[in-house]
Amino acid sequence: MTSKDNERQRLMQQEKDDAFDSKLACNPRPGEQEANEILQKLKTIDGCYFYDTASRKKGYGGQEHSLVPGDGFLSTVDVIEQTHLFEVAQKMPKGAHLHIHFNACLVPDVLLTIAESMENMFIRSNRPLKTQEDFWLCEIQFMIKFPEKRPTQLVGGEEHWQQRRENAKGFQNLLEEEDQGSLFEPSNWTVTEGKEKHEKWMKWMNYGEFRIAWNSYGGKSGNNSYKSWLKDKLVFNVEEAHGPYQTQLGAWEKFNGRTRMMKGLFNYRKAFSAYTRLCLESFVNDHIQYAEIRPNFMETNQIFEDDGATKIDNEGTIDIIIDKFKEFQSEAENQKRFLGLKLIYCTPRSFKEEQIETALAECLKFKKQYREYIAGFDLVGEESKGKPLKDFRRVFQEFQVQCKAEKLDIPFLFHCGETLDDADKNLVEALTLGAKRIGHGYALISHPGLIEAYKAQGICLELCPISNEVLGLTQRIGAHSMYPLLANNVHCCLNSDNGTLFRSTLSHDFYQAIVGRKDMTIFGWRQLIEWSIDHSVMQDEREGKRLRTMWESEWARFVAWINKEFAWVHEESARIDKAAKDEKLRESLREFAQKRAEKRRGEITKKQKAEGRMLGERLQLELQRYEEKQRQRAAK
Numbered sequence: 001m002t003s004k005d006n007e008r009q010r011l012m013q014q015e016k017d018d019a020f021d022s023k024l025a026c027n028p029r030p031g032e033q034e035a036n037e038i039l040q041k042l043k044t045i046d047g048c049y050f051y052d053t054a055s056r057k058k059g060y061g062g063q064e065h066s067l068v069p070g071d072g073f074l075s076t077v078d079v080i081e082q083t084h085l086f087e088v089a090q091k092m093p094k095g096a097h098l099h100i101h102f103n104a105c106l107v108p109d110v111l112l113t114i115a116e117s118m119e120n121m122f123i124r125s126n127r128p129l130k131t132q133e134d135f136w137l138c139e140i141q142f143m144i145k146f147p148e149k150r151p152t153q154l155v156g157g158e159e160h161w162q163q164r165r166e167n168a169k170g171f172q173n174l175l176e177e178e179d180q181g182s183l184f185e186p187s188n189w190t191v192t193e194g195k196e197k198h199e200k201w202m203k204w205m206n207y208g209e210f211r212i213a214w215n216s217y218g219g220k221s222g223n224n225s226y227k228s229w230l231k232d233k234l235v236f237n238v239e240e241a242h243g244p245y246q247t248q249l250g251a252w253e254k255f256n257g258r259t260r261m262m263k264g265l266f267n268y269r270k271a272f273s274a275y276t277r278l279c280l281e282s283f284v285n286d287h288i289q290y291a292e293i294r295p296n297f298m299e300t301n302q303i304f305e306d307d308g309a310t311k312i313d314n315e316g317t318i319d320i321i322i323d324k325f326k327e328f329q330s331e332a333e334n335q336k337r338f339l340g341l342k343l344i345y346c347t348p349r350s351f352k353e354e355q356i357e358t359a360l361a362e363c364l365k366f367k368k369q370y371r372e373y374i375a376g377f378d379l380v381g382e383e384s385k386g387k388p389l390k391d392f393r394r395v396f397q398e399f400q401v402q403c404k405a406e407k408l409d410i411p412f413l414f415h416c417g418e419t420l421d422d423a424d425k426n427l428v429e430a431l432t433l434g435a436k437r438i439g440h441g442y443a444l445i446s447h448p449g450l451i452e453a454y455k456a457q458g459i460c461l462e463l464c465p466i467s468n469e470v471l472g473l474t475q476r477i478g479a480h481s482m483y484p485l486l487a488n489n490v491h492c493c494l495n496s497d498n499g500t501l502f503r504s505t506l507s508h509d510f511y512q513a514i515v516g517r518k519d520m521t522i523f524g525w526r527q528l529i530e531w532s533i534d535h536s537v538m539q540d541e542r543e544g545k546r547l548r549t550m551w552e553s554e555w556a557r558f559v560a561w562i563n564k565e566f567a568w569v570h571e572e573s574a575r576i577d578k579a580a581k582d583e584k585l586r587e588s589l590r591e592f593a594q595k596r597a598e599k600r601r602g603e604i605t606k607k608q609k610a611e612g613r614m615l616g617e618r619l620q621l622e623l624q625r626y627e628e629k630q631r632q633r634a635a636k
Helices: 003-018 022-026 032-051 073-080 084-091 109-116 132-137 157-170 207-221 226-234 238-242 248-266 269-285 314-329 332-337 353-369 389-405 422-432 442-446 448-457 465-470 482-487 506-515 522-534 541-565 569-579 583-635
Strands: 096-101 121-125 140-144 189-193 198-202 290-294 340-348 374-380 437-440 460-463 492-494
Touching (some): 003 022, 032 084, 032 522, 032 569, 032 583, 073 465, 073 506, 084 506, 096 492, 096 522, 109 207, 109 226, 109 248, 109 583, 121 198, 132 207, 226 248, 238 248, 248 269, 269 332, 269 583, 314 332, 314 340, 353 374, 353 389, 389 422, 442 448, 442 482, 460 482, 465 506, 492 506, 492 522, 522 541, 569 583
Parallel strands (some): 290 340, 340 374, 437 460
Antiparallel strands (some): 121 140, 189 198
């Protein structure tokens, strides 16, 4: 062996030793090596049976393109959900979910279905719905409103109705008759005050009347049903994310419109309460053991009582979440599978300094009041357009002094580096302000000096790969900064961010991470999960140990399940290897793969329909519980 061969061998070994998951790979637990071999073979099998058999996409000049693992998420999600590797990702115990916006966790059907039961739910558009272009380009908003028109039957009497009417008026939520009209009539315009200029909106239309009118007018939308059209308005389309002219700014424009649409579907007691319960169930179904959710706290985002006449303040909002969590955890089965829930106090980065100061004061108040439930503080919103962290340095530092004086730990968990422009200087500010974790941190890879500083300070990055792809930071998972960041041994964890809008769950992000690079293994998965547990905001050491113990037990069962459930993989992998060397076998394999894919598609479709029905049943059960509690509340 020559000196160059020795040097090559030394460098390759050094690369292996320096890998972020090397300690775990060198010290595998029982069954992990075998399970990892299965996962690597599943990558090949899934590619052969599901990606190779998928319809080819036509590009420029009619060039045909095969789908491959790691392609743009929205262009491959239907194939992803057929794969065996995704089945494994779904089953995997994922530890802690640390970056999830609370209003965008569940499929759109949940909030749209609840809205149908609300007599006072209204809908409006920023353009009349007359042509197909109108249906495509309009922005939609929902809102629970208190109609000015006196109902035929007054519940509670005249005085009670008048009081509610005045309440609604005080909250600027009284809907006068002149502000109501059809979205399908061009004459029904009204003008509402925007942040910097007058924004033109259609008048509010009762959602029930809208659904009836759809039968006459909705045909031009290109959708068979109003619900299908509304779901399209809520969820990103592949062309919106990956179209040749799309930019990060354009994707964010669509994102912001969708979050505004979600707001009115979410911000009333009935929806908020049922949603909270179903969100907790979704964590358990996705094998998440602990979560830190991000609700938004601001005056314009407060939730209403179901009649639209009374607002529930931020304290009342937290009470609903905690009550639903306690109710959920009172059920023995859930205690075995889900350990804890905490809230990260979020407020917009577009706010003025005095508003941020007020938010920090409220966060401090809530920490005293709900000590075990408040995890930290964050600023949210489009980073490129919001104010930089340095604008609030004074109030942040004063907040830290006050926390120290009162012996309270409220770490900063800032959104930072979710951009490709100068706003990534927020990464410096977050570091110097002592942040515990960073939301996204995509741009950190462009700052070698900062990487070392982040590692020295023990800051973890809350990576959201699918979100970053859809919102224009990268076209494919393989080009995501996650991989070079991990190569530099920066602590990271995986998260779904706003899964509702992206058609994703945390399982999808873990799937993308393992197919994005050939050298990503079960040990990489495990390291990301362990870091999520290590960097969770725990009340004390005992809570952290309980989470670790719960996850360790689930992980051991998961590894054993892989080795038992997928023992067939080795024979199937050998068959594919043989076919690669023999044309006749290759043709036979292609035919077999087509049949296998068709069968699997049928199985997955059946499974998804069953899951949809089950979710619908769970929602109806939760709504029944809610109505019964409301009746009991009224009786008192």
